[in-house]
Amino acid sequence: MLKIGVLASGRGTNLQSIIDGIESGEITAEIELVISDNEDAGALERAKKHNIDSCYINPADYETDQDFEQEMVNNLKEKDVELVVMAGFMRLLSPYFIRQYRHQIMNIHPSLLPAFKGLHAQKQALDYGVKVAGCTVHFADEGMDTGPIILQAAVEVKWDDTEERLAARILEQEHKIYPEAIRLYAEDKLEVIDGKVKIKE
Known part of the structure; x- marks a missing residue:
């Protein structure tokens, strides 16, 4: 059975969607550990509630980012x-960490990558005036919100949308496609060929 580690910094709603997928039998996997760089992260509470091992690792306790990542x-x-599943983990992983888990680190981002990388992707989309936004699950690599795309979901942008309303609708789609991407990985249906993800039948 696939063993998953989750990195999270915030509320943990994507973590919850993965937990739900596992508990319902949709995903054949176990979350072995949740790691947070935020002592007050809701994700740690969710892990505790579901009897999942978790730990807080304080980056300030380490001399360098690599020392911190080595501990993770x-x-x-x-x-x-x-x-390794990044679920709202607000740190960019270094090449050192990526090398440990090449094509074994998933991330989700609230835009249709490669558009609107980085922070405040929903605001970027609204400021640009796009008619369609969405979210992307991808394998993390050395760049910010780059790496081979696994799944995407589109969301219509409404004329009177605020950043908060758009973000909420995108989050609903995140909760669908992240568990699905993990299910495909658990069933060995994802293959990276020339930087692109092939989903095997």
Whole structure:
């Protein structure tokens, strides 16, 4: 059974959607560990509620980012984690971390990548005046919100949308496609060929 490690900094709603997918039997996997860089992250509470091992690792306790990441990697390897899932983890992973888990790190971003990378993607979309926004699950690589795209979902942008309203509708789609991407990975249906993800039948 696929062993998952989740990195989260915030409320943990995407973590919850993955937990729900596992508990319903939709995803054949187990979350072995939830790691947060935020002591007050809602994700840690969610993990506790579902009896999932979790830990807070304070980046300020480490001299360098790599020392901090080494501690995360040590914890993940201790649990034999095979897939690292970033669920609202607000730090850019270094090439060192990526090398440990090449094509084994998933991220979700609230835009139709490659458009609107980085922070405040929903505001970027509204400011640009796009008619369609959405979200993307991709394998993380050394760049910010780059890496091979696994799944995307589109959301219509309404004329009177605010950043908050658009973000809420995009989040609903995130909660659908993230568990689906993990299910495909667990069933060995994802293959990266020349930087693109092929979904096998």
